[in-house]
Amino acid sequence: MMVCTALVFFMHTGFAFLEIGLTRQKNTINILFKNIFIITIGLLMYYIGGFNLMYPGEFNGFLGFSGFGLGTDAAGLTAEYANGGYTYWTDFLFQGMFAATAATIVSGAVAERVKLGPFMIFTILYVGLVYPIVGSWQWGGGFLSTLGGDEAGFYDFAGSTLVHSVGGWAALVAVWLLGPRIGKFSEEGKINAIPGHNIPLATGGVLILWLGWFGFNGGSVLSADPAATSLVLVTTSLAAAAGGLSAFVVSTLAYKNYDLTMFLNGILGGLVGITAGADQMSPNEAVLIGLIAGAIIVGAVALVDRLRLDDPVGAIAVHLICGVWGTLAVGIFGAKAGIDQFLYQLAGVAAAGIFCIASALLILIILKKTVGIRVSREEEMEGLDLHEHGMDAYADFRMNQH
């Protein structure tokens, strides 16, 4: 579990590299700053209150809170941990490393035009309140976990819905409220690709994320049972590989071009897709879920563009759409498949969606009406690094105008 925690922490490096790699050089410092802020504040917010909001002990199933800080209910919790092969502290840290992920997903979607200060406020509220409340509905023993009575309910192994779509819904809302980057869509409706500036880092980022998923899904077994954990690692890796290959083949057929970015997003789509049911699937089913996720990615990226939503890193396609797919897949494939389970899954997707959309709208509209959420046209053109940070990410290199 402690190793898994370290790997999940390392995912933040992957997210940062992926996000800067797929965006422009002039906004690099800004993106790194956002990401570092998310990691540090996310962990502190989870320490201050998030953990006890997510795991409130006995509660009404919708909202509960067992106090600030750590260890308040430690005595009661210790018994639970005694058989689990991990400790209260490990549990906190592992979950705390997850928490920030939701905001990191949003960060990628709003990159290159969001105002830093308001985004930091959004992060504090979303990671500190929204994420743990949704999490409590299932992992904290809330109403989603008992939809079908004591024995059955919504199932989300490691967070296709509770982590990825929680970030994805907010990304969708934020992208819609912010509007596209200047130049992304021309007035005649043409879609212009804005190429990323450092594809090696983006690729490294995806490989680091895959590595981190070993910890993310592996650690979610929440025990050291070697058979269960190792099967989860196999389903996770096979879905990733299948997702990548599927996105590569579909996009090559569609666009007659070996598109590396699509390949990479296909891998991530496969990983997000398997996350809800990584412990419920056979290897063959994992491959199938990955293959479908990869095809979904190609279609979803095109759809998001068609809707004139500007998502520089493909966060909506990867985390929201494949998150939904993975959640529903638990009702279609694997040990839990069945019409009842499918409906539970649908209910979970809907409950999280409604609450996240409403929360994100509330927070972001208030911010938009008061301090504003988008940088000035001049700042966007010249780059956020110069304006907000007075720094250049690559001081010694000559750059193209862009």
Place this chain on the structure above:
Amino acid sequence: MMVCTALVFFMHTGFAFLEIGLTRQKNTINILFKNIFIITIGLLMYYIGGFNLMYPGEFNGFLGFSGFGLGTDAAGLTAEYANGGYTYWTDFLFQGMFAATAATIVSGAVAERVKLGPFMIFTILYVGLVYPIVGSWQWGGGFLSTLGGDEAGFYDFAGSTLVHSVGGWAALVAVWLLGPRIGKFSEEGKINAIPGHNIPLATGGVLILWLGWFGFNGGSVLSADPAATSLVLVTTSLAAAAGGLSAFVVSTLAYKNYDLTMFLNGILGGLVGITAGADQMSPNEAVLIGLIAGAIIVGAVALVDRLRLDDPVGAIAVHLICGVWGTLAVGIFGAKAGIDQFLYQLAGVAAAGIFCIASALLILIILKKTVGIRVSREEEMEGLDLHEHGMDAYADFRMNQH
């Protein structure tokens, strides 16, 4: 074992960074694409058939196959795993992460001029068939493992021959069939260095590979015996350090220049060299094997150039020549040293070499005669990224003509 599997997976990031770092910017996307393809298809091929080709259970010692997919013989295998401290699934994934390595080694040697499609076909065949068949001869209990009767035979702890030279022989064949990059050798016989474009990534790649070797060699103990595993990590690290320092000193004496690339390749040479006998050597012997490997690297790189073979990353020197050295070293140093063992080692090197050369020749000559294996002169000059991917790895940076 699961942690080791994660570390071995991470090696692919190291290989990718090393390969792009030592080549030119204009071919970066292409190289990343190749590497990502190798990882994903390698895992899937190993899942579909490779694992059961490599570990066929009882077989004739040369070729056996226990069926497609996983778990067909799980019942029989479980007994074996019960005492080993790891599971069937872990074993598959750990081995599957290895499998792709053989093609990655070739990838580095053929970089900057190989056609992507044919290389993908080569990868499927070589990783799906050649690698597991050679592996079955030893790790699957085949004829190499019993050369000297039931109690003695060829020994290759973690794959100096079975992984590294399997990749290395194909690299040699491919480089010879492809010919050098335009400009590498002038008509008067002059050798021109073609500098890599991102040495920080190359250096990071080597450090990641060293890290991954902890998993590669550590995990090959195939048990959680702490004394054995930890000694393997010590011999591995000492050989790496000695290899690097030796290559640095020898190359500084030879060329009056602090050559970072040689230092890095010396580290890799030390790692490849210790791989066959990491559990058989004392720390002092590990240092000695590393020192010799480092010196070999300096000579081998010069020799490959002299033969007018163009290997942009030094894969032949590192993986083939140091792979052979490490394999033979098991007969010279350590617990198994002796003339009989030396001959077994020689037989293993020869058997793998003959089969790999023949297979690689067969596959690549057919590809060359049909679809061709080399890109056009125009594409090579302008870069593979533009032609095959329509993308630039560093869109915002200005580049030198090259």
Place this chain on the structure above:
Amino acid sequence: MMVCTALVFFMHTGFAFLEIGLTRQKNTINILFKNIFIITIGLLMYYIGGFNLMYPGEFNGFLGFSGFGLGTDAAGLTAEYANGGYTYWTDFLFQGMFAATAATIVSGAVAERVKLGPFMIFTILYVGLVYPIVGSWQWGGGFLSTLGGDEAGFYDFAGSTLVHSVGGWAALVAVWLLGPRIGKFSEEGKINAIPGHNIPLATGGVLILWLGWFGFNGGSVLSADPAATSLVLVTTSLAAAAGGLSAFVVSTLAYKNYDLTMFLNGILGGLVGITAGADQMSPNEAVLIGLIAGAIIVGAVALVDRLRLDDPVGAIAVHLICGVWGTLAVGIFGAKAGIDQFLYQLAGVAAAGIFCIASALLILIILKKTVGIRVSREEEMEGLDLHEHGMDAYADFRMNQH
């Protein structure tokens, strides 16, 4: 423990990325070369004699040596390891990965103007002799560990003093003897920022260091006790997050600028600050130590500049000043707090400081008077890569004059 060893090894990648990221492109190869040399020679020196100098068994408390190489006292040591959950070999490797860190810290401070050859000699002496002698005073059971009798004494859990300040004192001495880089301080007393050339790598480096600290502090528990180890990971991570946020807030208030470098150095300051007492602090105390460390960083960086000391990466602020802070904090907060303990801590800081300053002065003044320690003005202007290595870190990119 073996996983922790791997993570600590990976820290060297973090140090290398951080150091090159914060310096200029023209000296990148040189810095990478230094770092790779430090890793390899550090491990070998520790193998040859360092380990037995640091853990001499029974000795006079100031200086002892139990022989060259490994395993000389293995029989005696085995008993000790039997209950510890790790082996003699693991212990050596884990400690050996630490050893090189002291020189790496110096490397960052002297970057961009130190002569490579003399720096290599300094590294051999400092890592081979000074570091293990100081370490023996405490971790080897020497006089610092028994300052207050058998039951009490100096306390330094994972090396705020024994690792970080040992490097930090030498960095201070070296920076003072070397003088600033050309252009850092104008004659009228103006301080010129010399921007780093690759901030994404620097940021990735800090995240890798944080990851490595999981191994550094986690492994220093020297047992597999899950409760103790996991609490250490929690205090370590909270201090890191608090340090970063504190440095960000303080520097934003002071300079009206979102300064990413300060944020990153604040994280490192928090990590160094918690290192001496990571197992003695509650989570709240860890947050407090981190918050103070972050504020210290902002002040210390300004102070070092004011003293016209040129430390390109902030090594003195991070490793020396926060190392001292973390060491003293053990006497102020946590389970050991008290006036006696505070005095023991002060004594430890002073003893290490005096010995390290004296040793560094001795080594560096001799080198300065004989072979010289600084490159020529011409070499510094044109870059060390060209002069000492004949290589360019980014061959295909166009560069600004700088």
